[in-house]
Amino acid sequence: MQQNELDKIFDECCMKHGICSHEVLRDRGSDSSSNVDRSKMMRKASFKLSWWCKGENGDQHKHDIVSFEKGNITTAERSSKQISLKWESDPQTVLILTKPNSVSVRILCAQMVRWLKEKKKLNIYVEPRVRAELLTESSDFNYVQTWKDDQEILLLHTKVDLVITLGGDGTVLWAASMFKGPVPPIVPFSLGSLGFMTPFHSEHFKECLDSVLRGPVSITLRHRLLCRVIRDAAKNEYETEEPLLVLNEVTIDRGISSYLTNLECYCDNSFVTCVQGDGLILSTTSGSTAYSLAAGGSMVHPQVPGILFTPICPHSLSFRPLILPEHVTLRIVVPFNSRSPAWASFDGKDRKQLAAGDALLCSMAPCPVPTACQVDSTSDFLSSIQDGLHWNLRKTQSFDGPRELQDIIQI
Numbered sequence: 001m002q003q004n005e006l007d008k009i010f011d012e013c014c015m016k017h018g019i020c021s022h023e024v025l026r027d028r029g030s031d032s033s034s035n036v037d038r039s040k041m042m043r044k045a046s047f048k049l050s051w052w053c054k055g056e057n058g059d060q061h062k063h064d065i066v067s068f069e070k071g072n073i074t075t076a077e078r079s080s081k082q083i084s085l086k087w088e089s090d091p092q093t094v095l096i097l098t099k100p101n102s103v104s105v106r107i108l109c110a111q112m113v114r115w116l117k118e119k120k121k122l123n124i125y126v127e128p129r130v131r132a133e134l135l136t137e138s139s140d141f142n143y144v145q146t147w148k149d150d151q152e153i154l155l156l157h158t159k160v161d162l163v164i165t166l167g168g169d170g171t172v173l174w175a176a177s178m179f180k181g182p183v184p185p186i187v188p189f190s191l192g193s194l195g196f197m198t199p200f201h202s203e204h205f206k207e208c209l210d211s212v213l214r215g216p217v218s219i220t221l222r223h224r225l226l227c228r229v230i231r232d233a234a235k236n237e238y239e240t241e242e243p244l245l246v247l248n249e250v251t252i253d254r255g256i257s258s259y260l261t262n263l264e265c266y267c268d269n270s271f272v273t274c275v276q277g278d279g280l281i282l283s284t285t286s287g288s289t290a291y292s293l294a295a296g297g298s299m300v301h302p303q304v305p306g307i308l309f310t311p312i313c314p315h316s317l318s319f320r321p322l323i324l325p326e327h328v329t330l331r332i333v334v335p336f337n338s339r340s341p342a343w344a345s346f347d348g349k350d351r352k353q354l355a356a357g358d359a360l361l362c363s364m365a366p367c368p369v370p371t372a373c374q375v376d377s378t379s380d381f382l383s384s385i386q387d388g389l390h391w392n393l394r395k396t397q398s399f400d401g402p403r404e405l406q407d408i409i410q411i
């Protein structure tokens with residue numbers, strides 16, 4: 001396709017309704033690990049996201065704005081709507097990410113790769129470890145592509161139309177962490193013990209993938225938090241380390257110290273509180289069913305845009321968890337008079353020490369993680385808390401006593 005044709009598609013589509021993805025790249029790089037003809041143009045599939053709700057024309061994207069027309073304040077109806085992804089061109093390239101050290105995942109991965117290549121004619125990327133495992137099984141897997149270094153990982157989002165995860169929630173977190181910017185749609189298959197973010201069953205992978213590749217598919221847009229550590233915050237506000245993105249939460253805790261944490265918390269420029277206890281969890285709504293839940297935070301539908309502020313074992317009787325709006329920036333400071341440093345960890349990994357004077361800034365990240373739904377965002381969320389946590393499971397009360405006279409007359 002010529003560049004001017006592509007520009008035309010972009011102008012006609014992307015600038016109008018919905019959120020579109022149109023990207024084309026010419027990749028002439030030589031890759032010794034693949035026998036695919038790399039001189040041919042690799043074209044990223046385009047898709048369109050729109051809001052829909054039952055009984056409505058789903059093609060229209062309604063902007064999430066508050067209207068102040070003629071002195072009346074109204075809000076666009078958006079909370080009842082589900083996001084739907086429609087492919088505008090066929091997906092061509094999938095990335096399969098797998099939990100390590102699992103025989104069942106390894107077997108399933110080989111079956112899936114074969115099926116996607118032979119029946120769906122797709123280009124397939126896997127991690128270098130997985131490619132090596134597949135080649136040990138059979139040299140037929142030579143067509144499977146991979147990358148050599150971190151620089152190539154940074155470009156994956158320009159090549160991959162769809163990411164498939166085989167594992168538990170940890171594998172979805174792993175997949176999200178590979179994309180520092182835009183994230184392709186993720187289809188998470190459940191091969192773990194809990195699986196809050198993994199609604200697809202691996203036994204039916206062919207039917208599931210058939211349906212996702214055909215589209216339309218319901219999507220949960222999972223918000224992420226952007227976290228920046230500022231060293232010696234009072235001295236140099238702008239000298240920050242590489243920012244980190246989290247899909248579940250950032251935790252600031254006392255680490256191995258036996259002292260209480262002493263964390264000064266600010267929301268934009270307002271002082272919130274001082275956390276004296278084991279620590280603090282700043283969680284996304286997707287993470288609300290993970291560590292934050294264990295620390296007494298509320299469970300929140302993943303599509304609700306907000307930041308959960310959940311203390312861990314606060315040494316106070318009145319410290320209840322909060323949920324703050326999406327637009328705020330939180331600033332957690334270890335004061336100079338703190339008895340010990342604090343430790344920040346990001347989705348349970350990448351532990352960093354925060355010395356007295358250091359701060360952590362946290363705000364909503366611009367690029368969410370789109371995960372495909374089995375049914376829709378709400379049904380999947382409710383199924384996960386019911387099946388995963390047995391939420392509010394209780395034997396139903398029975399009644400076998402004498403009825404009131406009125407009930408008997410009505411019958």
Ligand SMILES: NC(=O)c1ccc[n+]([C@@H]2O[C@H](COP(=O)([O-])OP(=O)(O)OC[C@H]3O[C@@H](n4cnc5c(N)ncnc54)[C@H](O)[C@@H]3O)[C@@H](O)[C@H]2O)c1
Binds near residue numbers: 194288
């Ligand atoms: N006390 C706790 O509950 C506790 C303590 C530490 C870490 N964690 C959680 O573990 C996460 C890291 O997960 P991992 O798989 O890499 O480590 P892991 O292998 O230690 O598993 C942690 C457990 O948390 C579950 N989990 C992860 N994300 C979830 C989510 N969004 N909703 C519901 N459950 C979820 C996983 O299914 C798994 O059962 C952290 O982000 C943190 O939320 C929880």
Ligand SMILES: Nc1ncnc2c1ncn2[C@@H]1O[C@H](COP(=O)(O)OP(=O)(O)OP(=O)(O)O)[C@@H](O)[C@H]1O
Binds near residue numbers: 169171174191
């Ligand atoms: N592709 C990967 N490469 C390296 N580590 C990974 C990868 N995928 C997952 N992990 C790590 O492996 C661990 C286990 O993964 P995961 O949570 O998906 O499986 P699980 O523990 O069996 O599931 P569950 O937690 O639901 O029982 C996690 O700590 C995760 O970060």
